[in-house]
Amino acid sequence: MKRLTPVIEWGTLLLSTGIVVFFLVVILLDLTIKGMPALSWEFISTFPTEGMTKGGILPAIIGTVLLTLITAAAAAPFGICCAIYLNEYAAETWITKLIRASIRNLAGIPSIIYGLFGLALFVQGLGMGTSLLSAGLTLGLLSLPYIITTTEEALRRIPNSTREAALAVGATQFESIRDVVLPSALPGILTGLVLTLSRAAGETAPILFTGVAFYINNPTGYLNQEFMALPYHLYMLSTQHHSIEEVRPLAYGTALVLLCVVFFLNLTAFYIRYKHNKNGPRAH
Amino acid sequence: MDQEHIKLSAEGVNLSFGSKQVLKNIDIAFPEHQITALIGPSGCGKSSLLRAFNRMHDLSSNARIEGKFNLEDQDLYEKNISVTRVRSRIGMVFQKANPFPKSIYENINYGLKINGIPKDQRPGIIEKALKESYLWDEVKDELHKPAITLSGGQQQRLCIARTVALRPEVILMDEPCSALDPLSTLKIEDLILKLKKKYTIVIVTHNMQQAQRIADKTVFMYLGEIIEQGDTGDVFNNPKNELTGNYVRGRFG
Numbered sequence: 001m002k003r004l005t006p007v008i009e010w011g012t013l014l015l016s017t018g019i020v021v022f023f024l025v026v027i028l029l030d031l032t033i034k035g036m037p038a039l040s041w042e043f044i045s046t047f048p049t050e051g052m053t054k055g056g057i058l059p060a061i062i063g064t065v066l067l068t069l070i071t072a073a074a075a076a077p078f079g080i081c082c083a084i085y086l087n088e089y090a091a092e093t094w095i096t097k098l099i100r101a102s103i104r105n106l107a108g109i110p111s112i113i114y115g116l117f118g119l120a121l122f123v124q125g126l127g128m129g130t131s132l133l134s135a136g137l138t139l140g141l142l143s144l145p146y147i148i149t150t151t152e153e154a155l156r157r158i159p160n161s162t163r164e165a166a167l168a169v170g171a172t173q174f175e176s177i178r179d180v181v182l183p184s185a186l187p188g189i190l191t192g193l194v195l196t197l198s199r200a201a202g203e204t205a206p207i208l209f210t211g212v213a214f215y216i217n218n219p220t221g222y223l224n225q226e227f228m229a230l231p232y233h234l235y236m237l238s239t240q241h242h243s244i245e246e247v248r249p250l251a252y253g254t255a256l257v258l259l260c261v262v263f264f265l266n267l268t269a270f271y272i273r274y275k276h277n278k279n280g281p282r283a284h
Numbered sequence: 285m286d287q288e289h290i291k292l293s294a295e296g297v298n299l300s301f302g303s304k305q306v307l308k309n310i311d312i313a314f315p316e317h318q319i320t321a322l323i324g325p326s327g328c329g330k331s332s333l334l335r336a337f338n339r340m341h342d343l344s345s346n347a348r349i350e351g352k353f354n355l356e357d358q359d360l361y362e363k364n365i366s367v368t369r370v371r372s373r374i375g376m377v378f379q380k381a382n383p384f385p386k387s388i389y390e391n392i393n394y395g396l397k398i399n400g401i402p403k404d405q406r407p408g409i410i411e412k413a414l415k416e417s418y419l420w421d422e423v424k425d426e427l428h429k430p431a432i433t434l435s436g437g438q439q440q441r442l443c444i445a446r447t448v449a450l451r452p453e454v455i456l457m458d459e460p461c462s463a464l465d466p467l468s469t470l471k472i473e474d475l476i477l478k479l480k481k482k483y484t485i486v487i488v489t490h491n492m493q494q495a496q497r498i499a500d501k502t503v504f505m506y507l508g509e510i511i512e513q514g515d516t517g518d519v520f521n522n523p524k525n526e527l528t529g530n531y532v533r534g535r536f537g
Contacts, residue, residue, distance in 0.1 A: 091345035091346075092345070159382075161378055161380060161382040162382055162384075162385075164340065164376075164378065164382070165382040165383070165384060165443070166384070166394075167340065167343075167371060168338065168340075168371055168375065168376040168378075168447070169372065169394065169395030169398070169399075169446060169447070169450060170368040170369070170371045170372035170395060170398060170450065171368065171394075171395075171398050172368055173343065175398055179394065179398075180384055180385070183385065184385050
């Protein structure tokens with residue numbers, strides 16, 4: 001009896017891992033096999049034509065890229081500054097603990113709520129209308145808690161002796177953060193930022209009410225106009241189109257492109273971390 | 285004791301973190317151009333005392349400090365005094381070498397830059413500081429390599445170079461050799477002995493032999509209080525207090 005236990009333990013763990021990997025592989029294979037035929041230079045470089053049944057997804061790609069950039073521009077400065085304040089300046093009182101707990105909770109709020117909040121605040125309250133800007137700011141709000149949390153973790157990994165080294169040669173606290181702490185934490189901060197953005201790029205619910213459009217035929221890129229985005233395009237093609245069967249290959253193609261965008265962002269994060277570990281291995 | 289010029293001193297020091305008192309009514313004085321060793325078991329408050337002089341406790345929100353700290357006639361905790369000025373007059377070398385994640389050259393240049401030393405004077409000061417720390421010959425051809433590629437002992441000498449480049453009057457050392465091998469330790473001790481001609485040095489150490497090899501004065505601390513202070517020879521060979529005797533003979537610690 002006793003000798004069976006390790007086998008069972010080991011088997012359970014292996015089985016769990018196997019199930020996870022199995023589904024992952026099936027999803028990736030299914031998407032690749034069914035999406036590949038749709039992929040072509042034309043698919044990613046032209047506008048959709050004939051009621052979405054032909055043509056490409058260029059405006060959705062541009063829309064997603066611009067949306068992600070606006071999200072980054074809106075959320076990164078505030079998020080990073082907030083994390084610096086919490087980790088470097090704020091005393092550990094019940095107020096900071098409360099703020100930190102609230103930020104953690106914000107990260108758990110369903111994204112559709114952010115969508116409704118964005119609709120109320122940016123679209124209606126501030127009169128920005130359904131637009132690229134409104135949607136980007138809404139996604140920025142969604143990303144803030146993640147950026148704050150990952151930045152704080154990156155800062156916490158910098159040993160105090162590094163801060164003290166700068167203070168001891170006569171640097172002010174601000175100089176020590178600007179010149180020594182932030183450069184050391186930058187790879188960690190960037191990794192967190194890119195991973196957060198890759199999450200935001202795939203979100204549908206927050207942009208649903210705030211600016212995404214089913215179809216636009218004019219050039220995209222104006223902050224005050226509606227736009228197309230990959231996740232929403234995929235949602236429309238797979239559930240809302242008048243001839244779903246006909247556009248299915250295009251839906252798979254879109255899914256594959258979205259996956260590639262997210263994968264590329266994750267790869268960037270991985271590369272930053274790899275390069276940092278290679279160049280500056282620090283023992284602490 | 286003969287009449288020595290007191291460089292750095294503290295009177296009536298009490299320090300607590302939250303409800304924990306770590307220093308109790310400390311009176312201490314460090315004579316100029318001498319090496320004073322602070323010894324005592326872990327947690328006796330010797331590092332906390334050392335760090336009070338260059339105001340390293342300023343950023344701990346729960347630290348409460350009272351007492352009078354003087355560098356010559358300057359009150360170090362006076363309201364209008366600039367804390368960065370205090371820290372460039374009183375340099376510090378830490379337990380674990382903590383070079384900046386920059387090049388060897390930049391490690392020294394940084395302190396000069398933020399203290400407003402003109403650009404054209406810096407290369408000369410950097411070379412001089414590296415020579416003073418006996419590191420120049422080892423690094424002169426690779427000044428722009430990351431400091432992290434140096435050995436532990438070299439990194440610690442770089443940290444000393446970074447400190448002396450600012451021409452401080454006092455150098456505080458917090459167990460500077462505790463992470464080093466015996467050979468690197470001897471090199472640093474050698475360096476410290478040479479530095480005392482120009483600087484007043486206070487060193488925290490756990491190593492009794494080290495204190496006897498380099499220190500002119502020794503201060504024994506226990507549970508946040510100074511138990512005994514005097515010439516190193518007297519403290520080690522003729523301790524007045526029984527606790528001191530037991531500690532330096534290695535009966536506890």
